[in-house]
Amino acid sequence: MRPFVYERPTSVSAAIAMASGPDAVRVPPTGADTQFIAGGTNLADYMKLGVTRPERLLDLNTLAEPALRQIRIDDDTIRFGALVRMGEAADNNDVRRRCPLLADSLKFAASGQLRNMASLGGNVLQRTRCEYFREISWPCNKREPGSGCAAMEGSNRQHAVLGTSDACIATYHGDFAQALVALDATVDIEGSRGRRKLAFAKLHRRPGETPDIETDLAADELITAIEVPLAPWSSRSRYLKIRDRESYAFALASAAVALDMDGETVRSARIALGGVATVPWRAREAEDALQGKVLDEATAQEAAEAAFADARPREHNAFKIPLGKRTLVRALLETRNMKG
Amino acid sequence: MNQAAPAPRENQGDPVVRIDARLKVTGQAGYPADIVTANVAYGALATSSIARGKVSELHTKDARAVPGVLDIVTYGDMDKADTPKFGNTGASSIGPLHDKTVFHDGQIIALVVAETFEAAEEAAMLIRADYENERPSASFDSKGVKMEPAAGKSPMFKEDAKAGDFDAAWADATVKIDEKYSTPTQHHNPIELFSTTAIWQGDQLTIHEPSQNVTGWKVELARQLKLDPANVRIVSPYIGGAFGSKGPMTARTAIVAVAARRIGRPVRCVVNRMQAFGTQIYRAETRHRIRMGAGKDGRITAFGHEGWEVTSRPDPYVVGGTSATARMYNYGSVLTHVSLVHADRNTPGYMRSPPETPYVYALENAMDEMAVALGMDPVEFRRINEPEKEPIGGKPFSSRSLIKCYDQASDAFGWSKRDPRVGSMREGDWLVGMGCATAIYPTAAAPCAARVRFTADGEVRVQCGSHEIGTGVRTVAGQMAAERLGVGMDKVSVEMGDSALPPAPVSGGSISTASVCSAVMKACDAIREKLFAAAAGRGAPLAGSGNAKLDLKDEKVVTETGKSAKLADVFKAMQVGALEEYAEFAPKGSSPEALSKLYAGQPEFHGGEGDKDSVKYAFGAEFVEVRINSYTREIRVPRIVGAFAAGRIMNTRTARSQLMGGMIWGIGQALHEATEIDQRHARYVNRDLQDYLVPVNADIKEVDVILVPETDHQVNPAGVKGLGELGNVGTAAAVASAVYHATGKRIRDLPIRIDDLIG
Structure with a gap:
């Protein structure tokens, strides 16, 4: 690991001021000389591996604003401060009661130790675990733009089938983000050019020609809060995560489902897919296919077909298409069977 | 899950608590990289990013500029050391810094030594190599691989076994199966990382490194560095996971020793997990073709087993x-x-x-396929084919309790409740499958020396250069001494893991308990004889009881008639404070030079199928239940039952623990473990515990171990059959059979994953 400067700002505005500079708008946050660190569960690992090489780290754990560490629940929203730990949110009974999908997407992620360290703001910004991205001797368009993609013709069992490009097929591995994108969450962002509120669905960028640009954030912008609107579908919601082992593994396929039902009929469905896409993946085609239909095995299957209509498999990950569909079918039926 | 300390049955020892249990769980056991050494410098490896070619130029300027860097050991810096030798003590003949040829991905190209670990790592990452890159061959199907018969290439594999006229029997068989199976590359990934700490004092070299073979390494390292073996010491008191990976010495040990000599300071190199994949050994990828022919009565008439195994270019492993x-x-x-x-x-x-793990996987999967083809219960099929004598040499088994194992395990499992029809058992959305398989492991022993000291106050010190690799061998060696000398375990201390101690063989092949306990027993018996002679001598405390059988109990010499003499009084009569015996044990069939070969680090193994009088194996039977989700096809294992017979069980706690660990590993081999290889570049891709999957606690539910009583006086004086490697043999086949039972899909290539079942 290279030596770096470590500083501890005590307020959001101080952190932003320390991070701003000409570079903050020129390069993506992941390539900036100054980077923020919270739980460090992903960044510290990637610094050791040489994947990312900040000159300076700003530790957000010393920020004084209490709201950063609070979960606020009222009649129509759940608001998570960005420094709330994953474990804390996963274990919050009110979060679980109001929206099981949120709690489960956190609980099924990582391990207890990691959940106790990782912040929610950092969690949604975690980077891909593509093996070729993690190991710096391979070419990788995300790590070194223009160097090529070793995964495309390489070992790509865990790679994405949705939202890929000719430059990158790396999976977005997070779980919580699938819940957020399904539930129309927003993020509060503060930066040197002011505050803004962004739809969570717009936070991550598909790889396209520039897989190194992963989010809409500038290097001097901080996520301060995540807000999830509560709606008729929130309580009948579920996160189903299918993986190679029972715990402590990334999803091969996952489905975040929230349903507003009128008897047997779907009034409104919210669906996102994980483990199969390059970014948190809202499956609007599947939602549309269910709208106004009686939810049964057949309509669930139609929705799943719609969700994966544009899927593009590579040599080792073709199984993710049938697996992704069945994961969604199972999640829809299990969610239907929940009490509304 | 059954209890951690099963009540001993016939011919089974007490579940004595491990003598190092408290040290280990409280973090006080000092592993080799924990040893505090003054003025130590830190080493970090730089490794190749190609698998075949030559290093044309190595750029070290940036690395040397990192503050704190002391030295970089690379080509031409090995001080005329000899290249490593491939064999039982050497992992490979490749001397990575002796020659710029690159034989594989992740080959060592330099060792950076610096004042801090961080500086060493930083500098190692800055080393860049230019290569003359050649197209590599990754595996079986790659262009450019070279195939040759294995027989005769290794002293441990002299010839291909055969018996009778296979071709004729195969042609005549009424029911036949002819199938292919495969097992992937697997890496050990012990939680204790690989490390070497080298300390010179004058021309004396001490190496602290996790090792399963301190005596062998001492001799081999002395050869490479052209030192007198008496001046080399290997120390490895505790080992955090070995399983073979710390058996043969790798090239790193000599490189770190050379670095320490160059800078005149101790050097410690802890290899990171990614680099371990290329610098340590691993389980070879294997392929199998099995042809099995049987009559309608279920008797096997023809068995053909062909195997193919990947190895390196230079070494015939x-x-x-x-x-x-x-x-x-x-x-x-x-x-x-x-x-x-x-x-x-x-x-x-x-x-x-x-x-056994890969080959028995193929055989036992085929046995299940044949049972299905015959329409026969798989347990019954094995019962019908139970042999009187082994078919190759016609020798009897020294003991064979396989059917007892099947009976006891199937009872405990509830096999009779299994509906044999494929896909017939279900619970809600979960398909239920049940399968079974045989476990087998050869029983061997090797020459071993031990020293036992017994003092007048009943203190016992056992010294033996064997290795506590987590099996509990220190505990059972102590138990043997406590039992023979009639003292409690609290009076016993056991020293192991140091080449300065009496030599023991490599801790491999499940020979340690048998070999070490036989040597300890011999030393203790020599002490007993001296004490008994003294106790019954003229004017001694038990004078006159010369013909009565004497024993040691509760720190007393006792007679059959109930008379006794305190240990202290017997020592007083002898006018000595301590008795010390050095014993050498050599198993039956050892050559006249067997013991001198032990000191030379080349122990002979005896037993298994190699003995003249009989073949010697431990057996077991494992039963597995799987659940497979009918939608998403993930496979879970709610329970596994194994029954094992392995002669004298020294300690039911450590035995159960070994077998349980083996079965859990077997589940991992069935469902999780595989090293991924980029076939274009012959490079390992999933070089960490994030992507190299092993079971986590949540994957393991009920594990039931049954220790089946068995007595075998032929195997060795201790009557012990090693069982450290028995538990994970057959498990993967039992899982594969259960998956077939649940789904009708026969998966022949490990690991079995959702990918195989979802289509």
């Missing part, structure tokens, strides 16, 4: 598990053949039950 599969059942005829496939890979090596 042989897995060779046909020795065991060819002797498993009462086949009418046997034909086996093993081939090596040389590719651009590092040299594979031992990994828990090296030959």
